[in-house]
Amino acid sequence: MTGKGAEELAPAGATVAGGQVAGEILTGDVLAGAAREAPGEQDASRADSRTKNNRAWFLVLPVVVSVAFTAVIPLMTVVNFSVQDIFSPTDRIFVGLDWFRSVTRDPEIRAALLRTLLFSAQVLLLEIPLGVALAVSMPRRGAGVSVALVLVALPLLIPWNVVGTIWQIFARGDIGLGGWTINNVLGVNFNYTLDSTDAWITVLLMDVWHWTPLVALLAYAGLRSIPEPYFQAAQIDGASAWATFRHIQLPRLRGVLTIAILLRFMDSFMIYTEPFVVTGGGPGNATSFLSILLSKIAVGQFDLGPAGAFSLLYFLIVQIVSYVFFTVLTRTGR
Amino acid sequence: MADIRLEGVSHSYDGGRTWALKPMTWTWRSNRAYALLGPSGCGKTTLLNIISGLISPTTGRIWLGDREVTSVPTAGRNIAQVFQFPVLYEQMSVYDNLAFPLRNRGYPRAEVDRRVRTVSQLLGLDGHLGRRSRRLDPGRQQIVCLGRGLVRPDVAAVLLDEPLTVIDPALKWTLRSKLKEIHRDTGHTLVYVTHDQTEALTFADEVVVLKDGEIVQAGEPTELFLAPAHEFVGHFIGSPGMNVVPAEITGGVVRVGGAVVGRAAGDGGDLPPGPVRIGVRPEFVRIVPGRDAPGWGGPETDTAGRDAPGWDGPGRDAGARAAPGLQARITGVDRMGSYHLVHARVDGHTLVSKTGPGSRHEPGAVAFFRFDPGRAFLFRDEVRCGSLAPLGGSLEQPLEGPLEGARGRSPEGRQGA
Numbered sequence: 001m002t003g004k005g006a007e008e009l010a011p012a013g014a015t016v017a018g019g020q021v022a023g024e025i026l027t028g029d030v031l032a033g034a035a036r037e038a039p040g041e042q043d044a045s046r047a048d049s050r051t052k053n054n055r056a057w058f059l060v061l062p063v064v065v066s067v068a069f070t071a072v073i074p075l076m077t078v079v080n081f082s083v084q085d086i087f088s089p090t091d092r093i094f095v096g097l098d099w100f101r102s103v104t105r106d107p108e109i110r111a112a113l114l115r116t117l118l119f120s121a122q123v124l125l126l127e128i129p130l131g132v133a134l135a136v137s138m139p140r141r142g143a144g145v146s147v148a149l150v151l152v153a154l155p156l157l158i159p160w161n162v163v164g165t166i167w168q169i170f171a172r173g174d175i176g177l178g179g180w181t182i183n184n185v186l187g188v189n190f191n192y193t194l195d196s197t198d199a200w201i202t203v204l205l206m207d208v209w210h211w212t213p214l215v216a217l218l219a220y221a222g223l224r225s226i227p228e229p230y231f232q233a234a235q236i237d238g239a240s241a242w243a244t245f246r247h248i249q250l251p252r253l254r255g256v257l258t259i260a261i262l263l264r265f266m267d268s269f270m271i272y273t274e275p276f277v278v279t280g281g282g283p284g285n286a287t288s289f290l291s292i293l294l295s296k297i298a299v300g301q302f303d304l305g306p307a308g309a310f311s312l313l314y315f316l317i318v319q320i321v322s323y324v325f326f327t328v329l330t331r332t333g334r
Numbered sequence: 335m336a337d338i339r340l341e342g343v344s345h346s347y348d349g350g351r352t353w354a355l356k357p358m359t360w361t362w363r364s365n366r367a368y369a370l371l372g373p374s375g376c377g378k379t380t381l382l383n384i385i386s387g388l389i390s391p392t393t394g395r396i397w398l399g400d401r402e403v404t405s406v407p408t409a410g411r412n413i414a415q416v417f418q419f420p421v422l423y424e425q426m427s428v429y430d431n432l433a434f435p436l437r438n439r440g441y442p443r444a445e446v447d448r449r450v451r452t453v454s455q456l457l458g459l460d461g462h463l464g465r466r467s468r469r470l471d472p473g474r475q476q477i478v479c480l481g482r483g484l485v486r487p488d489v490a491a492v493l494l495d496e497p498l499t500v501i502d503p504a505l506k507w508t509l510r511s512k513l514k515e516i517h518r519d520t521g522h523t524l525v526y527v528t529h530d531q532t533e534a535l536t537f538a539d540e541v542v543v544l545k546d547g548e549i550v551q552a553g554e555p556t557e558l559f560l561a562p563a564h565e566f567v568g569h570f571i572g573s574p575g576m577n578v579v580p581a582e583i584t585g586g587v588v589r590v591g592g593a594v595v596g597r598a599a600g601d602g603g604d605l606p607p608g609p610v611r612i613g614v615r616p617e618f619v620r621i622v623p624g625r626d627a628p629g630w631g632g633p634e635t636d637t638a639g640r641d642a643p644g645w646d647g648p649g650r651d652a653g654a655r656a657a658p659g660l661q662a663r664i665t666g667v668d669r670m671g672s673y674h675l676v677h678a679r680v681d682g683h684t685l686v687s688k689t690g691p692g693s694r695h696e697p698g699a700v701a702f703f704r705f706d707p708g709r710a711f712l713f714r715d716e717v718r719c720g721s722l723a724p725l726g727g728s729l730e731q732p733l734e735g736p737l738e739g740a741r742g743r744s745p746e747g748r749q750g751a
Contacts, residue, residue, distance in 0.1 A: 229417040232388045237435040237482060238409040247423045247434070 075315075082308030099309035109310065111285065112293045113317075116269055119204065119289060123268040124261060126208050131215025131260065132253065136245060138220055149220075152213045164277025167206040171278070192279065196286030203275045203287050207268060215260045222256035223249055258329040262322055269318055290314055336399025336490050338362040338385060338523065343394030344547075345380050350392070354380045356547040357393060362491065367517050367524040369538030371531060371570065377547040378527045382493045385525070386413040398490055412490040414483020416497045420475030424468040428459055431467050432481050439486075453485045456519060457512075473505045477512070484520060491523040498533065510537055531571050535559075543567050559615075560709065565716040568613045574675065577619065578713070579612045579660075579683050588612065588712065588722055591681030593660055595705070598712060600720040611713045612722060618709035619687035621676060621695060622659055622702035659704030660685070666697050678703060 082099055086092045103109055138148045158166070173179040173191050182190040192199040226249065234244045272291035275281065281288035281296070294314065298307035344357040355377040362368060362385075370378050383389045385396065387408035395404045403411050423431050432450045441449075454460050457477050462470060467478055476497050483492050494513075498506045514537060517524050528534050534541050535555040542552040543566070550564035555571075562568035568576030581590045583598045584607050595612070598605045662680035669691075676687045676695045685703055695701065710722035 227419075227421075229419070229421045232383075232386075232408075232415070233417065233421040233479075233482075235388065235408040236386060236413065236415050238438040239434070240438065243438060247426065251423075251425045 078308045078311050080308070081304045082312055084305055086304050095305065099305045100313070103306055103309045103313060108285070109290075109293060112288055112290045115285075115287075116271075116289045116291075119271070120265055120268045122204055123207055123211070124264055126204070127212045127215050127264055128257065128261060130208065131212050132219045132250075132257070134212065134216035135219035135223055136249065138216070140224070149217075152216050152220075154213070155210050156213050156217075158210070160273035161277050163206065163210050164274040167202060167209075167274070168278045171202045192283075194283055196283055199279045199283055199286050203278060206274055206278065207271065210274070211264060211267065215264065218256045218260045219253055222253045226252050254329070258326065261329065262325055265325060266318055266322060269321070336401075337364050337397075338491055339397040340385075341395045341397065343384060343391045343396060345377075345384060345389065346392045353547050355384070355391075358549055360542075360549060360552075362523055362525060364490070364523050365521045366539045367514070367537060368526065369534035369541045370525055370527045370544060371529065371534040371541055372544035373529060373570070376544045378529075378544055379495055380547075381544065382415065382495055382525065382527055385491070386415045386493055387411050388415075412486070412488040413493060414480075414486065414489050414491070415493040416476065416479045416483060416495065418496045419500045420472055420479055422467040422475055422478060424466075426467060427463065428454075428465055428467050428470070428478055429463040431478050432459075432463075432485050435482055435486055449485050449487065453481045456484070456516065457481050473501050473509055476501065476509065480513075480516070484516070484522070489522060491525060494524065494526045496527050496529070498528075506533075513537065531573070535571070541571075543570065562613065562711065563718045565611070565613055565713050568615065568711075572615055572617075574616055574686055574688075576613045576615050577685050579614075579680065579685060581610050581612050581712075583607045583610050583712075587725075590660055594725065595660060596707075596710070596722040597725055598720055599723040600712075601718065605712065605720050609714075610719070612705070612710055613713050613718075614705045614710035614722075616675065616686040616688040618706035619685065620659070620704045620706065621687050621689060621693070622704050659702040661700060662703050664695050664697050664699050664701060667693075667695055 083094060083096060084092045085095045085098075134152065138152070139145050155163070170176045170178045171190075171192050173183045179190055179192070182188050189195075190198050192202040230248050230252075231244065234248055239247065270291055271289060272295065275287045275289060276292055276295075279287045281292040291314075294307060294310050297303050297310060339361045341359055342357045343355065343359075344353055345355040346353050370381065372378050380389065384391045387403070387406060387410075390405065395402055397403065398411065423434060426434070429450060432453060433446045436446045436449060450463075451460075454463055457480065459474070459477060459481060462474065467475065470478065480492070480494075480497070483489060498509055501509060510533065513524070513526075516522075526534070526537055528537075535558075538555065540552060541555050541558050543550050543558065543564070545564070545566045551558060551562065551567045558567055558571050562571070562576060565576070565578060568578070579590055581588050581595065583589075583605055586598055586604065588595050588598050588610065590612065598610070660680050662678035662685055664676055664678045665684075666677045668675040668677070671691065673691055674689045674693050674695075676689055676693065678685045678687070678701070680703065687703060689695070705722060707724045708721060711718050712720040712722060
């Protein structure tokens with residue numbers, strides 16, 4: 001009886017699948033119930049005519065329109081540029097995927113890509129552990145909470161180019177407090193305008209200073225959301241501070257750290273303003289990240305075709321890496 | 335195994351302005367199962383956390399056997415605690431969860447393994463040891479939490495803070511009997527916090543009722559049911575709760591709105607005259623046929639007379655004729671299946687009587703409500719000060735019958751609630 005019902009159901013794939021899913025979760029009764037409904041759905045033609053009314057899709061229209069204006073249309077402009085060689089507004093040639101080929105083969109762009117990936121990796125490796133450590137050591141209750149929050153959040157309130165300016169001056173060997181201290185007190189020769197390693201370190205430190213607070217705030221919010229009994233249980237079980245962190249706090253930070261890693265990856269991979277202010281991409285190409293190179297091509301040289309192709313690839317890389325991060329982070333430890 | 339003794343222990347969360355727990359001296363005797371019962375916010379969890387050392391009391395001292403532990407941190411006390419919801423190390427397997435408290439204390443590997451396997455066998459977790467703890471159902475998760483407490487060799491007491499709150503009702507019964515079983519097998523002192531009287535009464539050797547940070551009564555479940563020492567106990571335990579009727583003592587006699595209901599027998603000598611409240615459980619309120627009332631008779635006699643057999647028991651009629659009781663108008667009857675609740679108004683107050691399912695009282699009728707002697711108590715400032723005794727010798731002893739009956743019935747009534 002049930003078997004026959006299931007056979008009848010077979011064409012209505014969705015219903016069968018639903019029944020199976022429910023059957024797994026609940027009991028066989030649900031499946032049997034679905035099978036019992038089968039005779040009612042024998043009139044397939046009527047069921048079809050009912051599903052053909054798709055006017056509900058119009059409800060999605062506002063979203064489609066707004067997304068079109070905010071994303072699709074600007075993006076299509078770039079796509080349009082990327083497949084043409086534009087000499088003047090009236091003089092343009094369709095070149096297909098030539099620009100994409102040349103962009104992917106350009107050694108300067110490849111070097112910038114590697115440089116940016118390395119920068120992002122270092123940013124994540126430094127900022128995530130540092131942010132978590134900061135969050136763990138922030139007070140959980142009392143008057144210290146607001147003081148700590150304000151102090152930690154302060155760098156986040158400073159505009160990008162101001163951050164750049166601050167560090168540009170701070171790291172100078174002659175008048176900057178930081179640079180002067182390193183040169184004259186520590187006795188290490190430090191000059192970010194001449195030495196590429198020094199420039200790299202300056203930009204990296206600047207990003208860590210600017211954005212670790214974001215990770216710390218996210219992690220702090222995550223820590224605060226852990227119910228008190230977890231800590232009490234850890235006390236009763238005699239867990240050390242490290243064991244408490246390792247087995248209670250860290251696992252429960254997975255969600256916010258996923259967000260933090262995604263945000264910090266995207267931001268650092270697209271970093272532009274601060275290194276532009278501090279080093280302008282130099283010395284040489286030492287801090288010439290993808291965004292700086294892109295703006296040079298698009299705005300400086302006004303090569304719209306290569307810049308379009310470059311932008312699209314850039315966009316694609318950010319998308320793919322973010323997707324990979326997100327998938328890995330949400331799937332593991334399940 | 336050792337007694338846990340609290341000496342003048344109290345706690346205030348706001349530096350002494352209000353007291354979550356008023357100074358109390360109390361001993362949790364070893365190997366017994368206690369239920370700590372009380373409404374939300376009465377200090378149950380505070381008391382538990384003080385015992386386990388999660389908070390230190392504002393005043394007082396705590397003894398574990400003959401060792402003072404007032405300032406000993408949680409990890410140093412041999413107390414296990416299970417919380418309202420399953421608190422697990424979610425990414426660990428069940429085995430690792432159970433082993434965690436032992437590993438933290440540096441037990442050798444073989445010993446850890448032996449103990450974990452013993453406990454998992456005791457709790458029926460053998461088949462789940464390799465599973466990730468978060469994949470278990472909430473009931474099993476709570477059992478794992480309990481196991482984390484039991485796995486330690488030196489545990490003196492297991493504190494359970496409303497452990498079945500998040501558990502599916504159907505599973506609650508199984509878990510509760512599992513707990514009882516474990517208590518029987520291990521002999522740990524159990525302190526079980528709950529605000530569910532059924533849970534408390536079925537589970538515990540002794541019930542401790544806490545209200546506003548004070549222990550208002552402690553005793554065996556039957557004692558709390560039959561002889562509440564505080565109005566709150568009467569309300570909180572039993573379903574429906576105890577009737578409370580304001581009355582007046584004049585010259586050693588208790589009157590409700592002018593009608594004499596009995597003699598005041600003070601717990602510690604004679605009671606001074608003045609207002610008093612009579613507390614009596616619906617189980618011990620008898621409805622006496624209206625024919626005994628002057629000016630009443632007719633149809634009421636028949637209907638009221640029919641509920642007598644098999645329920646109110648022998649002796650009821652004899653007592654009834656001797657003392658008609660309080661005249662009251664029946665305002666409603668709830669048919670609850672295995673029993674009926676007859677609501678009435680007397681002197682502006684409601685009175686509920688629990689009668690047999692066969693009783694046929696009609697709303698609007700006037701009947702006499704009489705209290706079983708020795709089961710009606712007098713309260714002043716919510717605290718019991720005496721009991722209601724029959725008027726000088728007009729009632730004799732034949733009331734043992736209905737009383738026994740009432741006692742036998744009471745658990746059934748509670749479970750039905």
